Amino acid sequence: EVQLLESGGDLVQPGGSLRVSCAASGFTFSSYAMSWVRQAPGKGLEWVSAISGSAETTHYADSVKGRFTISRDNSKNTLYLQMNGLRAEDTAIYYCAKLLRSIFSQPPLRFDCWGQGTLVTVSS
C-alpha cells in the first residue's frame, strides 16, 4: 500500500525558515516524480513545487520561486521542502503527492496519492 507521511509543520515567525518532510513507502520511490501542494485555511489547492524521480529536475510556482527548495533522498525514501523567507501568505497545510511518472513535465500529470498534510503557520 502506498503511504505518504508528512512531518515538520510548525509555527514560524515571518522571515523565518522551516523544512518539512514526507516519508514514502509501498512503492519504488525513485521511479516517481513527487510534488508539494498546499492549501491555505478554508481555501483551495495550490501546486507549489515538484521534483523528478532522479532529482535532476525541479519546478516551482512563481509564488515560492527563490524562497523554497524541493529535494529528495531516494536512499531514505523521503521528500523535503526547505522554506526560507516565510510570509503570512505561506500559511497552509502542505501535502506531498505522488505523480504518475518519473518526469514531472511528462503527461499525464496526475496526483494519484496524497499524504495527510502538515500545517505550517507563519505568524508573529
Added chain:
Amino acid sequence: DIQMTQSPSSLSASVGDRVTITCQASQDISNYLNWYQQKPGKAPNLLIYDASNLETGVPSRFSGSGSGTDFTFTISSLQPEDIATYYCQQYNHLPPTFGPGTKVDIK
C-alpha cells in the same frame, strides 16, 4: 497560467439526486483534466483522470466528460459519503492549476 473556474461554488442536494459540476479552462486543455474529492479534514483523492476515466476503486456513480475548455463532473446518485469539496485540475500547461472547488452538501 491557465485559469480554471468551477460552478456552482456550492450546492445542496438530496440523497439519490443527480449532481453535476462544471469546470471551465481559460484556454484549450484537450482532455488533460483531473477531478479530485476532498472530504472535510482529509487529503484530496483522485477520482477521474484525463477528463473521463475512473480511477481504480472509485464507485461507478462518479463520471466525467468534456474536452477543450468545458468539462462536466457528475454524481449519478448522491450518497451521504459524497459530502466533500470537488476540484478540477488541468495539466495541459505547466504549472498545473486547480479550480476553486465545489462544495457538495446533503439537503
